[in-house]
Amino acid sequence: MIVLVTGGARSGKSRYAQQRAKHLTDSPVYVATARVWDDDFKQRIARHQQERGPEWRNFETEKYISTLSLTGKVVVIDCVTLWLTNFFVDHQQNIETALHEFQQEIDTLGTQQATFIIITNEIGMGLHADTEVGRKFVDLQGWANQYIASKAEEVIFMVSGIPLQVKPAKV
Numbered sequence: 691m692i693v694l695v696t697g698g699a700r701s702g703k704s705r706y707a708q709q710r711a712k713h714l715t716d717s718p719v720y721v722a723t724a725r726v727w728d729d730d731f732k733q734r735i736a737r738h739q740q741e742r743g744p745e746w747r748n749f750e751t752e753k754y755i756s757t758l759s760l761t762g763k764v765v766v767i768d769c770v771t772l773w774l775t776n777f778f779v780d781h782q783q784n785i786e787t788a789l790h791e792f793q794q795e796i797d798t799l800g801t802q803q804a805t806f807i808i809i810t811n812e813i814g815m816g817l818h819a820d821t822e823v824g825r826k827f828v829d830l831q832g833w834a835n836q837y838i839a840s841k842a843e844e845v846i847f848m849v850s851g852i853p854l855q856v857k858p859a860k861v
Contacts, residue, residue, distance in 0.1 A: 691805045692796075694838050694857075696812045697848030706846065706853050707766045707807045708742065714805060715764040722750045723773035752776040753791075756798035763804045770810035774834055775827070783823055785830045793837055800841050810835050812847070 693710070695703045711718035720742060726732050739748055749758055753776050755767060767773070777788035799806055813832045819825045839845050845857035 692800055692838065692842040693805070693807045693844045693846065694810065694835075694842040695807060695846045695848060695853075696810045696835060696839075698812060698815055701848040702851035702853075703809045703811075703848045704766075704768055705851070706848060707768065707809050711764045711766050711805075711807055712745070717745060717747065717763075719747045719749065719760060719763045719765040721755055721758070721765060721767045722748065723752060723755070723767065723769060723776065724750070725752055725772070725776060753780070754795065756795050756802070760802060760804045764807070765804055766807045766809065768809045770808060770834060770838065771831060774831055778827060778830060783826055785826055785833075789830055789833055789837075792834055796838055796841055808838060808842075810838065 693707075695707050697703050708718070708720075711720075722735065722738075724731065724735065726735065735750075739746075742748070749755075751758065753773065755773075774788065774792060777792050778785075781787040781791070811831070813828055813835060819828050839857065842857060844855065847854045847856050
């Protein structure tokens with residue numbers, strides 16, 4: 691099962707996803723997709739790990755989440771923006787290749803017997819990117835978000851900490 695949680699920066703996406711995961715299981719899994727770029731980011735990661743608490747099993751992987759053993763687990767993946775950045779950078783900003791590889795990961799996750807709560811930033815609600823690479827990335831993330839939403843059983847849109855159900859769960 692895939693649940694997509696989308697919204698703007700600081701809209702409450704991560705808090706909602708983590709609360710939902712803890713409601714579903716006593717031993718949730720958290721997958722961080724970030725590359726550590728500097729000391730500030732390293733400190734943020736450490737702080738977030740500590741805030742989540744000892745009941746969480748934490749993984750950090752930049753791209754290949756499908757290689758983790760997650761069967762039967764409730765998994766929060768945070769976040770698509772950073773995850774996509776890794777594909778985008780590694781494929782020298784080739785949108786088609788990055789998107790294809792990302793979609794393969796989503797397809798593989800969708801076949802696993804686990805619940806995935808995937809967090810993403812909603813695209814197109816702010817300023818347009820000033821650079822060509824920025825515009826390419828916005829395109830990539832918009833298409834990736836649409837792809838995940840098409841595979842998800844549920845899509846939740848966060849507005850100022852309030853979850854709005856956009857796509858209902860399949861019965």
